[in-house]
Amino acid sequence: MRPVITTILFSTLCLPAAAQPVTLTPQQVGQIFCIARLGNDMAPVGGLLTADLAATISAAEARNEEVRRGHPDEKPPLGDGIPWQAFPDYADQCEAGKVTFMMDEARVALDYAFTTYPDAGFTDTLSLRLVEDPLGTRVWRIDDIAYANGANLRAALASAFLD
Structure with a gap:
């Protein structure tokens, strides 16, 4: 009987460990955003947006x-593209800085x-x-961008079509 129990216990050690979801930290989201800005290709950021912000951007593009x-x-109003930063000039340096947390929200400089x-x-x-993804994992997603000039992305998209 002892060999049977030993075999069963040993075989459980050979099973693959349960995979833990790997989620990005707010700092990493900021780093990805900066890399996308410097590369002038915001496609990777599309998957890091909240569903609401993605819908707002899609409606503005339409x-x-x-x-x-x-x-x-x-x-057209968005002839220079989505205003991902406060000023349209190409900044050749971007760095994700200080992160602050407030419950289910975070701010990344x-x-x-x-x-x-x-x-x-x-x-x-x-x-x-912090939102729930389709697999039920809580993940950090970009919901807006507060510009250095006091405006924000959502307001910029809304006001682009007021004229």
Whole structure:
């Protein structure tokens, strides 16, 4: 009997360990955002948005396309793309900075800098929410961006079509 019990116990050690979900920290979300900004390719950020912000951006892009088709000789409101940062100038440095937590929310400072103009840097702030993904895991997602100039991404998208 003893060999049978030993065999059963040993065989349980050979089973694969239960996989634990690996979630990104707010700091890592900020780092991915900065890498995307510096690479001028925001596609990787699409999967890091809350469903609500993704829908807001999608609606703004659709409205922008309607305006573009209706006025082909004019630059549409989002002609320079989604305003992912406070100022449209390309910053050649971006660093995820200080992270602050408030219950199910986090703020990540994004420090932008310009090599040729060291005094022209600015700091935007990612607003993150802890949401449940389709597998039931709680993950950090970008819900807005507070710009250095006091505005934010959601307001910028809404006001782009007021004229």
